[in-house]
Ligand SMILES: N[C@@H](CCC(=O)N[C@@H](CSS)C(=O)NCC(=O)O)C(=O)O
């Protein structure tokens with residue numbers, strides 16, 4: 404497998420990767436180009452107006468605001484987008500413990516136009532982490548479970564290294580090699596990876612489980628600056644009027 408053989412999006416699938424410079428969060432806008440039905444994954448509060456404007460400019464109808472997990476480092480833009488775009492519904496996993504219009508169970512499908520995302524539980528960074536997969540488009544949105552050449556930390560919320568390792572090996576590394584992986588964050592300017600690349604080059608997840616656990620238990624990262632504000636707000640999917 405090489406970069407040239409990456410899975411390509413179909414012509415009626417709109418994909419946009421948006422970025423928040425402050426929290427280094429990636430937000431993804433996906434849509435059915437024919438029906439205009441759209442979903443957004445992991446929006447950021449401070450950029451909700453940017454996202455709403457883009458959705459309006461493209462003539463899209465935002466049906467769902469989805470979160471891969473209950474974020475600890477930024478406030479989700481879900482609540483704000485629901486105010487800006489009436490009718491759109493919030494989505495998160497049931498196992499997150501957060502409140503939302505729709506709570507996803509394992510293998511739940513999120514449909515927009517003729518497209519769909521399948522929710523696969525990938526706990527370990529938090530209990531409620533989901534990876535959203537489009538098998539037709541060959542793409543997975545991994546949240547903080549898998550980051551490019553790394554992975555989400557496991558030292559707060561319900562983090563557990565062994566659970567994360569098993570989630571990735573069960574749900575992500577079993578996908579076809581040419582599937583593209585889009586994470587919720589990148590701190591080095593990387594934008595996308597593939598299953599093949601991560602199985603070969605991921606600095607943490609290519610290690611044996613015992614070594615992985617040791618790495619994760621010794622990251623010594625500072626807690627996210629906004630954690631005390633973000634977690635309670637994200638428990639209700641962002642700001643409420
Ligand atoms: N410095 C940032 C927080 C950075 C951080 O902790 N990132 C998380 C994802 S957001 S919950 C993470 O899992 N990082 C893994 C890693 O290896 O960096 C801030 O203050 O917001």
Ligand SMILES: [Fe+2]
Pocket residue numbers: 472473474475476528547555
């Ligand atoms: Fe996170």
